[in-house]
Amino acid sequence: MAVEKLKSKLIKQMLERGILDLKKVLEIDAKKGRIAIRGERMLLTSSLGFANLHGSVEKIAGKAAPAIIRGYGGSCGKRDFVGVWKSWLPDIKVETVLSLFPAIYSTVGWGKVVDLSLGNDEGRVIFKNCFEADAVLKIHGERDSPQCHFMTGYLAVLCSEITGKDWQVTETRCEAKGDEFCEFTLEAK
Numbered sequence: 001m002a003v004e005k006l007k008s009k010l011i012k013q014m015l016e017r018g019i020l021d022l023k024k025v026l027e028i029d030a031k032k033g034r035i036a037i038r039g040e041r042m043l044l045t046s047s048l049g050f051a052n053l054h055g056s057v058e059k060i061a062g063k064a065a066p067a068i069i070r071g072y073g074g075s076c077g078k079r080d081f082v083g084v085w086k087s088w089l090p091d092i093k094v095e096t097v098l099s100l101f102p103a104i105y106s107t108v109g110w111g112k113v114v115d116l117s118l119g120n121d122e123g124r125v126i127f128k129n130c131f132e133a134d135a136v137l138k139i140h141g142e143r144d145s146p147q148c149h150f151m152t153g154y155l156a157v158l159c160s161e162i163t164g165k166d167w168q169v170t171e172t173r174c175e176a177k178g179d180e181f182c183e184f185t186l187e188a189k
Helices: 002-016 047-088 094-107 131-140 149-163
Strands: 026-029 034-037 040-042 112-118 122-128 167-173 182-188
Touching: 047 131, 047 149, 094 112, 094 149, 122 149, 131 149, 149 167, 149 182
Parallel strands: none
Antiparallel strands: 026 034, 034 040, 112 122, 122 182, 167 182
16 A cells, blocks of 8 residues: 555646646757757657567568667667656666656557566566557557567567666567557566
8 A cells, every 4th residue: 555655645746746747848949940848848649650660670681670779779779868757866776667657658659558577587467558669550550479578679678778688578469460458568687
């Protein structure tokens, strides 16, 4: 019960500080052609644009495409840890991230986090309606293998930054290959 109270308190504090409230953090300057969230310039695009990027990287890089997309996801995970998690919650703890992760990532449209666990040496994250799988499925149709390479890289680096350990993340189920949800397993290296 104490964990639930802490989770509620943290989410309430984040809402009060405007972290999840776009009305408080979104800046639109049509004259300059800029959109920013908390001062960081953003680009609004559809998830289908992301799927087009997937396809273009696959076409150009072939079998190296998943590694390139994972690398991009990892660099985004590192940026978000430093620019978002650490700046908003300087005394960040693993428990804090675990309690807030579902609300934050569901709120910003990455998909619905339906399960999340992270122990000392292993963990799991399950997304329903994962933006990456959904986009790949819509543009390229059902695939034979998991497609959430960005998410895999993002989760690996974010978890590494949070825990100080290196993590191997593997997508074991993927909506883009017909599974009910996207499942990512995490193992400490």
